[in-house]
Amino acid sequence: MEFIISRYxxxxxxxxxxxxxxxxxxxxDGGTMLLDALLKLREQDPTLAFRSSCQEGVCGSDGMNVNGQNCLSCITPLASLKSPIVIKPLPGLPIIKDLIVDMTLFYKHYAEAQPFLQAKPPSEAHEHLQTPAERAQLDGLYECVLCACCTTSCPSFWWNPDQFLGPAALMAAQRFVIDSRDxxxxxxxxxxxxxxxxxxCRHIQNCTAACPKGLNPSRAIQALKASIAKEH
Ligand code: SF4
Ligand code: SF4
Ligand code: FES
Incomplete structure (x- = not known):
């Protein structure tokens, strides 16, 4: 297997x-995911820098651009990749070293979405209650692991990184906008x-195509825009 890796x-x-x-x-040694290969390559070359932690697609730390597509290396099967495997850092964010990007702006936009419940003070008798149907509204929104694969694949973010919040932050906003308890x-x-x-957002849908968790940020943004329009 041949790899071409961007170094900086x-x-x-x-x-x-x-x-x-x-x-x-x-x-x-039987490893089947791209991250397994990267860990082996780092044994060959200890100067190679990339992030990873959970190795199960949960922590969101190993987002990278592989053969032109953003993905999480730990859940990307090597067998699905054409050789040579070209690996670059996520596009549109400053590079700290090799495949590690500075996520400060991504987190700043996320914070601006206020991704936390703002509800009435809870009653002493029970927690904040929701019906199963109200809870089901959150499916497909809450599972985001903040890997930034969507936001860094979005042309609107590349062109306006300081102003456009990007799909991950907007999907988080929508998750709380439709929460019945908020x-x-x-x-x-x-x-x-x-x-x-x-x-x-121009609904180009790169974000949805890039999400390694199978979420649909583009659809969430469309719903968010519709709710904003109703307020007018
Ligand atoms: S749908 Fe919107 S957020 Fe998603 S890639 Fe396109 S412009 Fe960006
Ligand atoms: S929506 Fe998907 S691609 Fe975007 S940050 Fe969340 S998990 Fe990653
Ligand atoms: S190492 Fe945690 S998502 Fe890949």
Whole structure:
């Protein structure tokens, strides 16, 4: 297997450059995911930098661009990738080193979406209650692992990174807008009623195609925009 990996060390390089690596199938010790291969390559070359933690598609830390598609390396089967496997950092965010990007802006936009419940003080008798149908509304929205694969595949984010909140943050906003327990719905919608923050989404759908968790941020943004429009 051949790998072409983008390398960048801010202390010594002026720009990212490609480095070629090779790995024999037997060196993988039965590992079948791209992350297994990267961990083996790092044994060959300990200077290779990338993030990973859970190795199960849950922590969202190993987002990267592989053969032109954003993905989580730990749940991307090697067998699904054409060789040479070209690996780059997620596009549209500053590179810290090799495949590690600076997620500060991504988290700033996420925080702006106020991704937490704002409900009446809970009664002493019971928790905040929801019917099964109200709870079901949150399916497909709450499972996001904040990997940034969607936001960094979005042309509207590339062109307006400081202003457009991006699909992950907007989907998080929608998750709380439709939560039956939340009492700040109107204020949330008013704060998102903005041509750059929200309406910069052109429904190109790159985000949905990129989501390794099979979520549909584009659909969530469409629903969010419709709720904002109803407030007018
Ligand atoms: S649907 Fe909207 S958020 Fe998703 S990639 Fe397209 S412009 Fe970006
Ligand atoms: S919506 Fe999907 S691609 Fe976007 S951050 Fe969440 S899990 Fe990652
Ligand atoms: S290592 Fe946690 S999602 Fe891949």
């Amino acid at each position: 060390n801010p202390e010594t390089d002026t720009a990212p450059h490609d480095r070629h690596y090779r790995l024999h199938q037997q060196e993988l 009492i700040q719905t109107r204020e949330r919608l008013q704060s998102l009623d903005d041509p750059m923050k929200t309406f910069r």
